[in-house]
Amino acid sequence: MPATKGVIGVLIEDHFDSTEFRAFNEYFPAQGYQVEYLSHLWGQPELTFGSNPDDGTVDDHVTVTTDVLHVDPSDYAGIICIGAYAMDRLRYQPEVSGPNARNTAPAVEFVRAAMAAPGVLxxxxxxxxxxxxxAPELLRGRQVTCAHNIVxxxxxxxxxxxxxxxGTADLVVDGELVTAKHPEVTGRFxxxxxxxxxxRALASR
Structure with missing residues (x-):
């Protein structure tokens, strides 16, 4: 099926989850959506990231050419943060200015913009x-689920x-935020x- 319905942007960095990565690459294009991987590229034209070495080897790699600094979340039908340790890496700031300071890592600012953009899931x-x-203001008061060790x-x-x-719930939808517990529920997610x-597309017509 040709990918004509829109683009799903997936935020990614090193140590991403292979189960989710493989599922995204198969399922979304089969449903008519293009998958585009996004990251902060630190001034490079492209970077290649590897999956979590769950079996002692890095089985999956992805080369990313799209920097979050140069795209608008509104250009995407949805934005997904991939699991494992990739998102911890994406919130890294080279410099911090003190207690309670706003995190200005490019991916954090990008997800702030995505959550504020009308119609972006x-x-x-x-x-x-x-x-x-x-960016605690994005989570404050929201119902979510997650892995047990980051509760x-x-x-x-x-x-x-x-x-x-x-345990935590398998899947929770709260407004424009969809959260899932574990790679085992990637299909439902x-x-x-x-x-x-x-x-949302129907409601906007």
């Missing part, structure tokens, strides 16, 4: 809410983590993400 899965924790970070940023049984994009 933002998705985060597993550890990737780490990026939004660097403390997410709650400290002011979000309301939704629990189910003895992706289908829900596109359902929400479709619902």
């Amino acid at each position: 933002v998705g985060a899965i597993c550890h990737s809410l780490w990026l939004l924790c660097a 403390c970070d997410v709650e400290s940023a002011g979000a309301e983590v939704v629990y189910a049984g003895s 992706m289908s829900t993400f596109l359902e929400e994009i479709g619902a």
